[in-house]
Amino acid sequence: MLLTLCLILLLILLLPNLIVYFHAYKFTHYKNINHSASINTGNQTLIRKMKLLFLGIDNPRPQNKLKPKGTFETLKIKSNVALDCWLIKSELSKGTVILFHGYNGAKSLMIEKAEVFISLGYHTLLVDFMGSGESESNQTTIGFYEAEEVKTTFEYIKKMGEKNIILFGTSMGAAAIMKAENDYHLSPSAIIIECPFGSMLESVRIRFKKMNLPHFPLANLLVFWGGLLNGFNAFKHNPSEYARTIKTPTLIIYGKKDDKVSQKEINDIFTNLKGSKTLQTYPLAGHDNYLLRYKPRWTADIRSFLFSTHIK
Numbered sequence: 001m002l003l004t005l006c007l008i009l010l011l012i013l014l015l016p017n018l019i020v021y022f023h024a025y026k027f028t029h030y031k032n033i034n035h036s037a038s039i040n041t042g043n044q045t046l047i048r049k050m051k052l053l054f055l056g057i058d059n060p061r062p063q064n065k066l067k068p069k070g071t072f073e074t075l076k077i078k079s080n081v082a083l084d085c086w087l088i089k090s091e092l093s094k095g096t097v098i099l100f101h102g103y104n105g106a107k108s109l110m111i112e113k114a115e116v117f118i119s120l121g122y123h124t125l126l127v128d129f130m131g132s133g134e135s136e137s138n139q140t141t142i143g144f145y146e147a148e149e150v151k152t153t154f155e156y157i158k159k160m161g162e163k164n165i166i167l168f169g170t171s172m173g174a175a176a177i178m179k180a181e182n183d184y185h186l187s188p189s190a191i192i193i194e195c196p197f198g199s200m201l202e203s204v205r206i207r208f209k210k211m212n213l214p215h216f217p218l219a220n221l222l223v224f225w226g227g228l229l230n231g232f233n234a235f236k237h238n239p240s241e242y243a244r245t246i247k248t249p250t251l252i253i254y255g256k257k258d259d260k261v262s263q264k265e266i267n268d269i270f271t272n273l274k275g276s277k278t279l280q281t282y283p284l285a286g287h288d289n290y291l292l293r294y295k296p297r298w299t300a301d302i303r304s305f306l307f308s309t310h311i312k
Contacts, residue, residue, distance in 0.1 A: 017221060023056040024225035030061035030131050030138045062101075062132040064108035069115075075125075079152035080145055084134035085127045088114055092121035095164030095189065096157050099126050100150065100173030103142060106133035112291055113168070116299050120306070122166070127153050129176070141230050142200065143175030144237050150180035154188065166306070170194040171261075171287070175239045178269075182242035190309050192251045192302065195258055195287055198240040198265030200227075206260055240265065243272035249309040250277045253301065255285025278305055 068088050075085040086107060097117045099110040107126040114124040128135040129146045140146075150167065157165055165188045169177040174193035180186055197203040201223050208215040227234030250273050254266045270279050280301045282294050290298050 016217075017225070019054050020218065020221040021225045021229075022054065024222050025229055026056040026059050027222070028140055028142070028226055028230055029059065030140065031058045032061050032138075033058055034060065059104070061138060062104055062106040064106045064128070064133045066108040066111055068111055068126075075156075077153060077156050079130075079149045081130040081136035081149075083127060083130070083136075083149055083153065085125055085153065087123070087125050088118060089123045090118045090121050093123065094121040095166060096123040096125060096162045097166045097168050098150075098153050098157060099124060100146075100167070100169040100176055101127075101129065101132065102169075102171030102173055103140065105170070105172075108133070109289075110170075112289070116291075116295075116302065117168075120299075120303060123162075125153060125157060129173075139230065140172075141232070142203075142237070143172045143179055143239075144230070144232055144234070146172065146176035147179035147183055150176050151184045151186060154180070154186050164189045167191045168193075169196075171196065175237075178239045178242040178246065179237070181248060182245045185245075188248060190249045190251070190306065191246075192253070192305070194253045194290065195255065195261045196239050196252070196266075196269055197261050198268050199238040200234045202262070202265060203260070206262065210259060240268040240272055243269045244274065246273050247275040249275055249305075251301070251305040252277070252279045253290060253298070254279070254281050255287065255290065256281055256283045257286040260287040276309065278308070 068086060070088070073087040075087055077083045077085055097114070099107070099114055101107055101109050107128045110126045114126055117124050127149065129140065129149055130137040131140040154165060154167065167177045167188050168191070169175075171194065174196035177191055177193060178196060181191065201219060204219040204222050205215040208219050223234045227237075252266060252270055254261070254263075256263070266279070270277060282290055282297070284293055
């Protein structure tokens with residue numbers, strides 16, 4: 001009887017961890033499959049649905065679905081993996097903006113924003129993080145190891161003789177920039193970050209709440225296993241703490257209807273930044289492409305920020 005009870009208790013402890021382990025792996029590792037095949041559960045059998053519940057849903061590798069309209073150069077830059085990048089030059093030469101996409105994204109999602117920077121007179125470098133597009137690996141660490149890739153591309157452009165470098169990132173890209181600033185003290189001319197999450201744990205908690213699932217202990221387990229699987233402590237992956245070391249002029253852009261990043265996270269990051277800083281919020285925007293609703297204002301905010309930091 002006692003042995004049976006112990007086995008039941010052991011199963012109760014192990015089963016949730018085993019399930020979260022599989023989900024954490026698929027959350028941080030893309031797979032070369034068709035996107036629709038991974039999420040179409042409507043016609044699945046009960047056995048298939050149970051398998052997805054226990055083993056997780058395959059995460060399709062993000063692909064570049066568009067290419068820049070004009071002339072561009074494809075660069076292979078060696079970082080922790082080989083990165084695939086597009087260099088698009090402006091007729092003017094005020095500086096270079098390096099653009100970093102978000103989770104489940106690729107550099108083609110940055111084309112429209114790059115076009116705005118080009119119209120303002122800046123060269124642009126669009127980067128595929130590891131696991132995305134044409135870069136190596138299938139791994140993603142939500143900005144942790146991607147910080148090294150920010151450093152590598154920054155140094156690459158700097159070695160080309162560029163003195164005026166601006167870092168731009170969305171969501172995971174923003175987190176990677178902030179970690180790179182914290183770890184490597186890059187000191188670019190300015191950074192522009194959209195919807196950065198405050199901490200890895202809070203980001204996962206919000207996602208569980210959105211799915212009407214108990215965030216404790218599931219979020220904690222996912223962060224634990226996600227970090228362990230990828231060789232780092234994900235509980236310490238906190239952009240709100242990285243902000244305390246950032247003295248670079250910073251523009252934060254945030255959508256008030258964002259359901260993945262809270263206003264509190266944004267406020268904490270903004271408060272902790274040590275340098276000159278500006279916060280712009282868009283009332284009707286969510287965790288999405290701000291250019292869909294706010295392109296004129298977004299462009300004006302970018303131009304005004306760069307002008308105020310004497311980057312003309």
